[in-house]
Amino acid sequence: MRALISAPETTEGYRHAEAPEPVPAPDQVTVEVRHASVNFGEVRHLGFQPAGTVLGYDAAGYVVQAAEDGSGPAVGERVVAFGPGAWGERAVFGTDSVAVVPEKVDLAAAAALPLVGITALRTLRDAGLVLGRRVLVTGASGGVGRAAVQLAKHAGAYVVASVGSPARGEGLAALGADEVVVGLDTVTEPVDVVLENVGGAHLVAAWGLLKPGGVLESIGWASGEPAVFPPNSIFALGAAKSLRSFGDAAEPGPDLATLVDLTARGVLDPGVGWRGSWTRFGEAVEALFGRRIPGKAVMDLD
Ligand SMILES: NC(=O)c1ccc[n+]([C@@H]2O[C@H](COP(=O)([O-])OP(=O)(O)OC[C@H]3O[C@@H](n4cnc5c(N)ncnc54)[C@H](OP(=O)(O)O)[C@@H]3O)[C@@H](O)[C@H]2O)c1
CATH class of the missing domain: 3.90.180.10 (Medium-chain alcohol dehydrogenases, catalytic domain)
Known part of the structure; x- marks a missing residue:
């Protein structure tokens, strides 16, 4: 073949x-x-x-x-x-x-x-209930990002989608993003959950935006740049914040069926x-x- x-x-x-x-x-x-x-x-x-x-x-x-x-x-x-x-x-x-x-x-x-959908679905599930919570998606213009924006919105979150340029943000509001931002400098209100696809400086900035008790899912590192955390920047008062890795695409069949069903119902593009x-x-x-x-x-x- x-x-x-x-x-x-x-x-x-x-x-x-x-x-x-x-x-x-x-x-x-x-x-x-x-x-x-x-x-x-x-x-x-x-x-x-x-x-x-x-x-x-x-x-x-x-x-x-x-x-x-x-x-x-x-x-x-x-x-x-x-x-x-x-x-x-x-x-x-x-x-x-x-x-x-x-x-x-x-x-x-x-x-x-498959891969982007399973990744967005599983990291969102891992982050817990997002109903009424602020979810930041970085690299929102990409495959994982677009799926994550839509699934987080469907789950009831307020979605902040971060992209590299205004052109890369096109169409994200229609998919459910409540805010589309270029980079993270203009995000001032803290968030409960981050689905992080870019790595490097984005990872460091996103960590700083996380509320006490919040969860940052480190999905990818599209930038390929190192992340340099200033001294003491991991310290936070209040409930512990978590930084979690993701790499579990095992037995994806049932989640694939969910993604297909959401697509059939017009929830997921x-x-x-x-x-x-x-x-x-x-x-x-x-x-x-x-x-x-x-x-x-x-x-x-x-
Ligand atoms: N942990 C896992 O199991 C898992 C599963 C799937 C994917 N991933 C990883 O997650 C990341 C996102 O995957 P994806 O499929 O969504 O990729 P993608 O479609 O290429 O999207 C990546 C996004 O990252 C942004 N970006 C910022 N700096 C970049 C750079 N220097 N080069 C390329 N993109 C850059 C781009 O957005 P702007 O152009 O708007 O800046 C781009 O839309 C990748 O690193 C991938 O390897 C990990």
């Missing part, structure tokens, strides 16, 4: 090539992948994986072989899936890592959901900001690093 594979010997770190057909374990379905989405972390680390590894994690398509153990969706079902090896014409996924996509949800849009053939993968990577994609890049495996 054709696939996008790791190629550490090239400057790009990847290439389109023939790859062996994936072999499913008894608890895995085989999916004919029609659309796949691109995540920041995957493209930042292109060429880091052993040569020939089929890249990618987010996919949507049709089940062409059901799981041998009888679990999961049947042949012909439209599914969205999360797992390694997604950027091939066919891919195998554990039945705990897929969700059925109803006809009313576009399959390409569904492909945008998967936010496809770039769409094109997977032969244009290089363009998608450049646009993502150039911060020109509002939301997600979705490739068609045409």
Whole structure:
């Protein structure tokens, strides 16, 4: 089959090539992948994986072989899936890592959901009840950020969305942001929760904006810059503030089903900001690093 594979010997770190057909374990379905989405972390680390590894994690398509153990969706079902090896014409996924996509949800849009949706959903859950609370989302123009803005709003929060420029803030108010700010300098009122995607100076500033008892979910570090906390800046009077890591995308199937359901109900817009053939993968990577994609890049495996 054709696939996008790791190629550490090239400057790009990847290439389109023939790859062996994936072999499913008894608890895995085989999916004919029609659309796949691109995540920041995957493209930042292109060429880091052993040569020939089929890249990618987010996919949507049709089940062409059901799981041998009888679990999961049947042949012909439209599914969205999360797992390694997604950027091939066919891919195998554990039945705990897929969700059925109803006809009313576009399959390409569904492909945008997995990693960013699971991340936004799980970090919000981890932060606790946000009804009536102030939630700050940094890197709100990106994939995780857009999903986080919408889910936090749906959960009843007052949402402050931070972006890098006014143009990057376009459309966020319509998705539920109560305030769209450029950087964090103009945020003066403290917040209860931060969903932090940028790292570096953003992480330090966001920590300073957190109320006593507040939770900062450190999701990502898109800036790649170091975070320098001034002496004593972690100290705070009152209830302890927490800084939490996130990295748990295990068994995503039920959360994928929730994300698909929220999409079907019009609560969540998967936010496809770039769409094109997977032969244009290089363009998608450049646009993502150039911060020109509002939301997600979705490739068609045409
Ligand atoms: N912990 C986990 O399991 C997990 C899961 C998913 C993602 N992540 C991480 O979370 C972060 C966000 O992921 P994503 O998929 O939302 O990425 P994305 O779509 O590329 O969005 C990242 C956002 O960060 C902002 N940014 C600020 N400085 C940047 C810089 N120097 N380079 C690039 N972007 C910069 C950009 O917003 P402006 O242009 O508006 O400034 C951009 O929209 C990434 O670091 C990713 O690796 C972690």
